[in-house]
Amino acid sequence: MKIALIGYGAMGQLIARLAKEKGHEVQLTLTSQDATRIADKEIADLKACDVAIDFSVGAAVPNNIAVCMNAGVPLVEGTTGWKLDENELRRAVGDSEGALIYGSNFSVGAQLFFRIAAAAAELFQNLDSYDAFIEEAHHKRKRDAPSGTAIQLGEIVANHLGREVPISSTRAGHIPGTHRVGFDSSADHITLEHVARSREGFALGALLAAQWIVGRKGLYEFSLVFDRILKSQPPAEETE
Numbered sequence: 001m002k003i004a005l006i007g008y009g010a011m012g013q014l015i016a017r018l019a020k021e022k023g024h025e026v027q028l029t030l031t032s033q034d035a036t037r038i039a040d041k042e043i044a045d046l047k048a049c050d051v052a053i054d055f056s057v058g059a060a061v062p063n064n065i066a067v068c069m070n071a072g073v074p075l076v077e078g079t080t081g082w083k084l085d086e087n088e089l090r091r092a093v094g095d096s097e098g099a100l101i102y103g104s105n106f107s108v109g110a111q112l113f114f115r116i117a118a119a120a121a122e123l124f125q126n127l128d129s130y131d132a133f134i135e136e137a138h139h140k141r142k143r144d145a146p147s148g149t150a151i152q153l154g155e156i157v158a159n160h161l162g163r164e165v166p167i168s169s170t171r172a173g174h175i176p177g178t179h180r181v182g183f184d185s186s187a188d189h190i191t192l193e194h195v196a197r198s199r200e201g202f203a204l205g206a207l208l209a210a211q212w213i214v215g216r217k218g219l220y221e222f223s224l225v226f227d228r229i230l231k232s233q234p235p236a237e238e239t240e
Helices: 010-021 032-036 040-047 058-071 086-095 108-123 148-161 200-213 222-231
Strands: 002-006 025-030 051-054 075-077 099-102 131-138 167-171 178-184 189-195 218-221
Touching: 002 010, 002 058, 010 025, 010 200, 025 040, 040 058, 051 058, 051 200, 058 075, 058 086, 058 099, 075 200, 086 099, 086 218, 099 200, 099 222, 108 148, 108 178, 108 189, 108 200, 108 222, 131 148, 148 167, 148 178, 200 222, 218 222
Parallel strands: 002 025, 002 051, 051 075, 075 099, 099 218, 131 167
Antiparallel strands: 131 178, 178 189
């Protein structure tokens, strides 16, 4: 698989390393600034790629989507802190007959956590004595608060619980990405927690999404097709 990387910060560099380890080729690397003033040669190089993966900055996302759709290259959009009207997004992808997969969190572990939280919320649906809440904490450099993951987690829990769920955010120091779902009553307190130890889970998820989106058309949200993506992967080889 020939990959174009948009954004070459910590995530972009990690994806490049893991892609190489898995036998893929990073054929083109663009910074966010490059994408806004992309030249004819870079367009040609982009068109030669099987897929693009974007982990840049929120302000650059609309342009990055437009560039990839115009070039006919499927895009994995992993940048957080951006918002585009869904109808506008569908139109941009549909008009170009392109393919795009996006998500608030590409971590495989986080996707499993979403499903665990949904199942837990179902159990508490008819227990008004328990109040649900969500807490999220990240390092002080993270721009958006609450995180996209927390917002999506809140929507999932609220939909299964049948009532609103408050979200609180902390930005301090070097805290790794942490998300908690709690259910509290006068009798007891139950907490589910996901802690990201590194960015590797996000990078692996983005590569899974990239493999899956090649050859497809349309707009997809990562968590909604996550089960299909996992089922499309060959089983791991057994080791001695």
